[in-house]
């Protein structure tokens with residue numbers, strides 16, 4: 001029978017970051033179990049790759065602050081490219097309510113040392129993206145170190161380095177059970193046999209609730225479809241511009257090579273493991289696109305290039321990070337609610353500290369504990385993206 005000090009279930013960007021950080025901290029008898037034949041088949045391979053410090057809750061701001069600094073040094077520290085592009089995030093407010101929200105966020109960001117978020121005028125915005133419709137704009141914010149990474153590259157970088165340090169990765173191996181004796185994890189059952197271990201990290205993304213149930217634990221994580229639509233090559237927008245968020249609709253977009261990547265979270269979407277792209281979405285998103293960027297009405301879209309993936313939603317749209325309340329040795333790194341790429345560096349670091357040192361030193365992740373759903377201490381973040 002195989003044994004491991006830590007078994008990580010799921011080899012997406014989160015599981016890979018946890019593996020990397022454990023290995024870097026000296027814990028190398030780590031086994032990552034992945035049911036697919038390749039990494040990145042879950043949400044990581046479907047992501048838009050956006051990274052931003054412009055959040056409203058302290059814990060999300062702190063997770064981002066550490067993670068974005070990490071992405072800026074990733075190539076040097078990890079030895080593989082992250083393709084971090086600090087092109088910024090531009091939030092456009094068209095109502096006083098949204099402007100008040102940006103102002104309150106700005107104050108919290110400043111208080112936590114994120115000092116480079118600026119308020120922008122219509123003129124500033126038009127300098128960045130002259131094609132935007134701004135007649136209804138009442139204000140906005142821009143952070144130049146927000147931007148994008150290549151999620152696949154980050155995931156591979158974390159895992160390649162972890163493997164260089166001795167971590168093992170089992171592909172095409174499904175976890176089918178978690179053994180618990182007297183409230184303590186003792187092993188993991190897989191399609192490749194049993195692994196004896198006293199520590200398990202649930203990094204199973206949108207499938208995390210099912211994995212938690214294997215240990216008799218409950219985890220409020222639900223899959224929710226999100227769809228992205230790239231245009232055909234489009235030259236009428238600048239070669240470089242920030243991720244732009246139209247706060248009036250939630251429509252957002254950025255450049256990806258020659259194409260423009262269009263995103264909008266349809267409020268009519270319902271939970272479920274739906275990964276088919278719905279072609280009727282193209283018309284809906286193009287309507288929002290043309291309303292904010294009139295020239296996008298001329299963009300061509302081939303629906304076959306569009307795709308759908310799953311957000312892993314929690315009731316308060318914040319991650320669940322920390323030990324399972326009732327099962328010793330089981331840890332959650334779940335429920336990122338659409339922010340798992342950008343928060344993967346901080347999550348890996350915090351998880352390795354929790355496992356190896358019994359507490360998170362990097363930042364206080366107690367607001368993200370699973371207990372908050374039973375004690376009613378939910379967090380509040382406006383779910384714009």
Ligand SMILES: Cc1cc2nc3c(=O)[nH]c(=O)nc-3n(C[C@H](O)[C@H](O)[C@H](O)COP(=O)(O)OP(=O)(O)OC[C@H]3O[C@@H](n4cnc5c(N)ncnc54)[C@H](O)[C@@H]3O)c2cc1C
Nearest residue numbers: 010012013014035042043044048050175205309340341342
């Ligand atoms: C369209 C879209 C756009 C997004 N945009 C952004 C963005 O701009 N910025 C951002 O930060 N985030 C974004 N996200 C969210 C982000 O992609 C996720 O939060 C992140 O990828 C989660 O990573 P993960 O490693 O937890 O999960 P995943 O990448 O889903 O990995 C989980 C892995 O667990 C494996 N697994 C599950 N069950 C088992 C089992 N029983 N046995 C073995 N293996 C198992 C799966 O096969 C999978 O490989 C987006 C997501 C989508 C869908």
